[in-house]
Amino acid sequence: NLGFPINSNGDENSLQVFPDGRTALFATDRDAPGNLDLWQFELPGHAAAESVALWRGEVRDADSARPIQASVQVLDSLGNAMGMQMSSPVDGAFTLTFPATERVILQIDEEGYGFYSKTLDPLEGQEPFVSIRLQPLEIGTVLVLNDVRFERSSSALDARFQPDLEQLARTMLRSEVRIRIAGHTDGEGSAERNQLLSEERAQAVAQFLEAYGIATDRMETVGYGMSQPIASNDTAEGRARNRRTEIEIIQ
Template identity: 40%
Template sequence: MFKHSKTLLTAAVALSVGLAACTTNPQTGQSQMSKTAMYGLGAAAACGIAGAATHGSKGARNAALGCGIVGAGVGAYMDYQEKQLRDKLANTQVGVDRVGDQIKLTMPDNITFAVNSAELQPSVRTALTDVSNVLTQYPDTTITVAGHTDNTGNVAYNQTLSQRRAQSVAGFLQSRGVAGSRINPVGYGQNQPIASNTTAEGRAKNRRVEILINPKAS
C-alpha cells in the first residue's frame, strides 16, 4: 500500500511538470508537449521513483522536480540556479551575470576584503552563505573562484594576494558544504583588468573576486 501511494505521488508530480510545460500548436490550436519538456517529464518520473524509495513522499516530489529541470536540458538547470542566486543576492553588491550556460558572480573588493588582506569581511559572509546554499542544491556544476587585483604595487605581491583571496572564498564555500572537488581557486593578479587602471574608479572595479559557475562536461 505504501509503495503504491508513493508511485501515485510520483506520477502526479511528473504530470504536473508535464502540464506546466505544454504549448499550443499554432496550426491546430491544440495543446501539445514540446520534445524538451517530454525529456524532462521522463527524467522527473524516473527520479521521483528513486526519491520515493529512499526518502518517502517528500523525496519523490523534490527528486522529480529537480530531475525534471535536468531532463529539460543544461540551460534550464542553469536558469533555475541563476534565478535563485539573483533572488538571494538582490540586496547585496554582488553582481550576477549570465553568459551562455555560465553564471558569473562578481564580488567587489570594498565589501569582500580589507586593504592588503585575504580575510573575508563580515559583510560578505552572509551573501556567500546564501551562494553556498544554492550551490549545494545543484551539484552538477564546477566552480572557479578567480581573484583579481589592480596594477598598484608589486606584480608578484598582487599575484600572491589574488591567489590567497581566491582560496579564502573557496575555503568558505567548502566550509558551508560545497564539495571541494568542484572548486578551483585561481589568482590572476593584475593580468585581467575589466576597467582602466589609470583612474581610482577603474582600479576599484579591477579589485574583485569572481565565482564562475559552469555545468559539468557531459
C-alpha cells in the same frame, strides 16, 4: 485627520504620502461639494513619515530575454531581511522601497540561474529603472562578485556579513555545479605581490564555501593578479571594479 488648516468639514479621503515622507496629497470636495479634487500639501513635522527610496526594475533571462519570476529581497548591512517579493511572471517587473537613510543589499535569485547582488546607497541616487539579466547556470557562465569583502591588502575575509559569498553558497547547495574561483586585483603594488594576493583570496573564498558544506572537489582556485583589468586603474572606481572575484561554471 490632521486638523485645520489641512482638513476641512468636506468629504476628504485617500491620503497618499510621497517617498520623501514630507509631501502628501488627498482627495477633497471642499471647493465643490460632491466633486473631489486632489490637494497636495506638506506634512507637519509631527506627522512626517520616514523617507524611502524607490527601485524599479525587471528580471530577464540573459540569453533569451524572457521574463523570470525570481525572488527579489532587500537586506540590511548585517544580512537581516527588510522585505521580499517575487518579480512578475508576465514581464519580470518589481518595485522596491527601502529606507532612504541607510545602505541596503539587493539580492535577486532563481533556481537554475546565477544570482544578482548589489549594494544600494540611497544618498548616491539610483537609476529609475534597471533591467537585470540573470545568467543560466551552465558550463562557461562567469559570475562577477564585486562585493566579496577582504581586509585591506589582505586575503583575510572581513568578519562582517558577506552577501555575495553567502548567496553563492546557497546557490551551490541546491545545485551540483563545479566552479573555478578566480581572484583579481587592481594595479596598485607590484605584480608579484598582486599575483600572490589574488591566489590567496581565491583560496579564502573556497575555504568560506567549504565551511558552508560545499565539497572541496567541486571547487578549484586560480589567481590572475593585476593581469586582467576590466576598468582603468587610474580612478578609485576603476580599481574597485578590478578588485573582484569571478566564479566560472566548469561542470
